[in-house]
Amino acid sequence: MVGAVLLALLVVALATLAIRRKRSERTHLAQLRDREERLKLALWATGERYWDYDVATGKLHRLLLDAPGRMAEDAVAVSAVVHPDDHAATLERLDAYLSGETSTFLAELRVADGNGGWIWMRARGRIVAKGPDGRARRIAGTALNITATRAAERERQIASEVLRSMNEAVSVLDRNFDFISVNAAFSRMTGYQESEIVGRNGSVLDSLQHDSAFYQHIREQISRSGRWSGEIWQRRKDGEEFLCSIESSTVHDRNGELVLHVAVLNDITQQKRAEQELRYLANFDTLTNLPNRSLLSDRLSRAIVRAHREDNRIAVLFLDLDRFKDINDSLGHAAGDRILRAAAARLQQTVGLHHTVARLGGDEFTVVLENLESPEDADKVAREIIMAFEAPLLLDDRREIAISPSIGISLYPDHAQVPTELLKQADTAMYQAKAAGRRTFMRYDDAMDLVVRQRATISGALRKVLDRGELHLVYQPRLALDSSRITGVEALLRWSSDEHGEIAPTDFIPMAEESGLILEIGEWVLREACLTLHRWHQHGLGQLSMAVNVSVLQLLRGDFPEVVARVLQDIGLPPSALELELTESVLMANAEHTAVKLQAFRTLGVSLAIDDFGTGYSSLAYLKRLPITTIKIDKAFIGDLTHDPEDAAITSTVITMAHSLGLNVVAEGVETEAQMRFLASHRCDEIQGFWLSQPLDAHACLAFIRHWTPDRLPAPLPAAPLATPAVP
Ligand SMILES: Nc1nc2c(ncn2[C@@H]2O[C@@H]3COP(=O)(O)O[C@H]4[C@@H](O)[C@H](n5cnc6c(=O)[nH]c(N)nc65)O[C@@H]4COP(=O)(O)O[C@H]3[C@H]2O)c(=O)[nH]1
Numbered sequence: 001m002v003g004a005v006l007l008a009l010l011v012v013a014l015a016t017l018a019i020r021r022k023r024s025e026r027t028h029l030a031q032l033r034d035r036e037e038r039l040k041l042a043l044w045a046t047g048e049r050y051w052d053y054d055v056a057t058g059k060l061h062r063l064l065l066d067a068p069g070r071m072a073e074d075a076v077a078v079s080a081v082v083h084p085d086d087h088a089a090t091l092e093r094l095d096a097y098l099s100g101e102t103s104t105f106l107a108e109l110r111v112a113d114g115n116g117g118w119i120w121m122r123a124r125g126r127i128v129a130k131g132p133d134g135r136a137r138r139i140a141g142t143a144l145n146i147t148a149t150r151a152a153e154r155e156r157q158i159a160s161e162v163l164r165s166m167n168e169a170v171s172v173l174d175r176n177f178d179f180i181s182v183n184a185a186f187s188r189m190t191g192y193q194e195s196e197i198v199g200r201n202g203s204v205l206d207s208l209q210h211d212s213a214f215y216q217h218i219r220e221q222i223s224r225s226g227r228w229s230g231e232i233w234q235r236r237k238d239g240e241e242f243l244c245s246i247e248s249s250t251v252h253d254r255n256g257e258l259v260l261h262v263a264v265l266n267d268i269t270q271q272k273r274a275e276q277e278l279r280y281l282a283n284f285d286t287l288t289n290l291p292n293r294s295l296l297s298d299r300l301s302r303a304i305v306r307a308h309r310e311d312n313r314i315a316v317l318f319l320d321l322d323r324f325k326d327i328n329d330s331l332g333h334a335a336g337d338r339i340l341r342a343a344a345a346r347l348q349q350t351v352g353l354h355h356t357v358a359r360l361g362g363d364e365f366t367v368v369l370e371n372l373e374s375p376e377d378a379d380k381v382a383r384e385i386i387m388a389f390e391a392p393l394l395l396d397d398r399r400e401i402a403i404s405p406s407i408g409i410s411l412y413p414d415h416a417q418v419p420t421e422l423l424k425q426a427d428t429a430m431y432q433a434k435a436a437g438r439r440t441f442m443r444y445d446d447a448m449d450l451v452v453r454q455r456a457t458i459s460g461a462l463r464k465v466l467d468r469g470e471l472h473l474v475y476q477p478r479l480a481l482d483s484s485r486i487t488g489v490e491a492l493l494r495w496s497s498d499e500h501g502e503i504a505p506t507d508f509i510p511m512a513e514e515s516g517l518i519l520e521i522g523e524w525v526l527r528e529a530c531l532t533l534h535r536w537h538q539h540g541l542g543q544l545s546m547a548v549n550v551s552v553l554q555l556l557r558g559d560f561p562e563v564v565a566r567v568l569q570d571i572g573l574p575p576s577a578l579e580l581e582l583t584e585s586v587l588m589a590n591a592e593h594t595a596v597k598l599q600a601f602r603t604l605g606v607s608l609a610i611d612d613f614g615t616g617y618s619s620l621a622y623l624k625r626l627p628i629t630t631i632k633i634d635k636a637f638i639g640d641l642t643h644d645p646e647d648a649a650i651t652s653t654v655i656t657m658a659h660s661l662g663l664n665v666v667a668e669g670v671e672t673e674a675q676m677r678f679l680a681s682h683r684c685d686e687i688q689g690f691w692l693s694q695p696l697d698a699h700a701c702l703a704f705i706r707h708w709t710p711d712r713l714p715a716p717l718p719a720a721p722l723a724t725p726a727v728p
Pocket residue numbers: 476491492493504505506509522525549550551581611612635668669670671688689690691695
């Protein structure tokens with residue numbers, strides 16, 4: 001019985017034990033499964049894959065987890081899944097681990113993705129089983145797909161390389177505008193190395209060109225709108241300021257939080273300067289800094305629009321400097337430039353800064369006057385300009401030059417409605433002002449167009465004048481007051497045109513000068529005059545001399561002395577019989593330069609006279625430096641000699657001073673006996689003028705000289721009073 005009880009107890013105990021073991025095994029198994037599930041979940045969560053490598057067979061067991069509950073397993077040969085290019089490197093890593101060089105097996109390699117492509121994996125593993133010989137039998141571990149990370153890293157590397165090599169300066173700033181990083185171009189541009197500027201605020205570049213509120217405003221705008229572009233002044237490390245074009249954009253994180261500002265900077269100081277310079281060159285005259293033709297047209301157009309709207313009047317003043325070409329040719333271009341600069345300043349000063357003064361080129365200037373109440377307002381300004389030019393212009397600290405303007409005026413809306421027409425008409429009026437004796441102004445009127453057209457036709461006809469033989473010379477005798485003898489004649493050019501009739505030399509000579517034809521014409525005059533004189537000498541009038549007018553262009557010709565010498569030699573005339581007449585303004589403009597040339601004539605034996613003396617601004621003392629022999633007092637002084645005490649005083653002073661310099665004095669334009677008497681009493685050497693004779697053709701002149709008898713002069717000559725109130 002006891003035995004049976006014991007047996008029963010034993011059975012129960014064994015059964016209990018078996019049940020407990022079973023329970024424990026079940027619990028253990030459940031725990032294992034649970035752990036495995038957790039492990040799988042962890043592997044899935046990290047994206048890692050499990051692998052187990054059999055060193056002996058080269059087989060790789062892989063556990064592939066696509067989702068927490070889905071699992072696949074495979075076993076493949078390593079060589080079949082690892083990219084051939086990564087075999088060697090992976091084995092090297094493995095050897096390093098197995099030899100104890102590294103504590104873990106770690107390799108990055110490409111693995112077939114099963115769809116014909118490759119993915120980058122980072123594999124980590126350790127030995128999990130060893131053989132009896134202690135060698136590794138299995139290595140197991142995890143592998144992570146790093147394809148995306150590697151691509152991102154590569155992209156980052158490329159981006160930073162691009163940034164580094166960019167010409168544009170790039171800076172990255174945090175939300176407070178503190179620098180986080182900058183590229184090399186930024187350092188080159190600002191002078192700040194990355195290490196110096198990182199951590200500092202963007203305001204370190206603020207310049208003094210704008211106030212701090214301006215920069216603050218821009219930063220607020222960048223933060224607010226996320227983008228900003230514009231041009232601002234910045235300051236380099238050395239303090240130099242530069243104009244910078246900036247493109248700034250903001251980078252946000254996934255939550256839309258502002259993280260970074262990226263600014264691309266370009267130094268555009270030079271570019272801006274070049275642009276400004278181009279704009280300046282396109283609109284301004286570099287010599288005088290006045291607006292040029294293009295800007296003038298622009299301003300004039302705007303002024304016309306304004307005047308139209310406000311029912312106002314505009315005047316265009318076209319201004320040309322008298323005889324500037326002669327001065328420029330003889331004094332040289334550098335002096336010419338200085339004159340133009342001084343004239344521009346004088347002009348601007350006279351009309352004031354609120355009116356447009358422009359230079360159209362050469363010695364042509366234009367003034368635009370707006371808001372005129374009447375046409376007379378324009379005349380008033382023109383008069384003021386002429387007055388302002390009465391004072392000589394300063395050439396340099398030693399030299400002064402007197403130059404006068406001629407001004408033409410056109411009016412909007414009276415004369416024209418568009419800029420080109422207004423300018424053309426003012427130009428036409430200016431030509432008329434010149435023709436009217438220069439140093440004056442004229443308002444445009446329709447009749448002027450006719451004159452301009454005639455001028456153009458005459459200018460065309462002038463080209464054929466020599467071929468057609470339309471030129472001839474007349475001769476005006478000169479009388480010596482002490483001996484009452486005819487000393488010589490002045491050759492004066494005449495043009496009798498078949499088409500246009502008689503044309504005055506004062507009209508066509510300036511045209512011939514403009515076109516250069518005067519050189520050819522001048523040489524013809526010289527030869528013709530010398531031939532006439534030679535004939536007269538052969539008629540027994542060997543004491544007669546010939547005065548020939550010379551234009552500045554002829555004088556400037558390098559070989560003019562040779563031309564004169566050749567003509568004299570060809571004809572067989574003694575040089576002492578020839579006198580060349582040069583106008584005062586031409587000589588004065590370039591006294592020193594022409595002195596050399598004049599000396600060549602003196603060496604030749606030819607006499608030199610200064611024509612129109614008194615109309616320019618020369619002084620006798622200045623003349624002393626020139627090798628001249630005669631001065632001819634201009635008829636402007638002689639005409640009023642007996643009415644105007646001032647002219648009388650000037651004339652007598654000129655005679656006295658000229659004598660003191662050893663110069664012969666000829667008075668031109670003597671029309672009355674009273675004038676002749678006055679001149680004789682003041683010891684003027686010679687006279688010329690209608691009182692003695694009009695200019696005559698060669699034949700008539702010869703007859704006049706032959707028949708001249710001194711008894712035409714009342715002898716003895718009584719002295720005339722200096723200031724004569726009136727002469728009957
Ligand atoms: N009111 C008045 N006038 C008088 C009197 N006596 C003479 N005249 C004029 O005064 C001018 C004198 O010549 P000019 O001063 O050399 O002035 C000349 C000269 O500068 C220039 N000219 C004339 N012929 C030539 C030439 O062959 N070559 C050059 N380059 N210029 C010339 O043309 C200018 C004008 O010549 P013309 O018309 O012939 O005018 C001449 C003459 O006819 C008078 O008593 N009263």
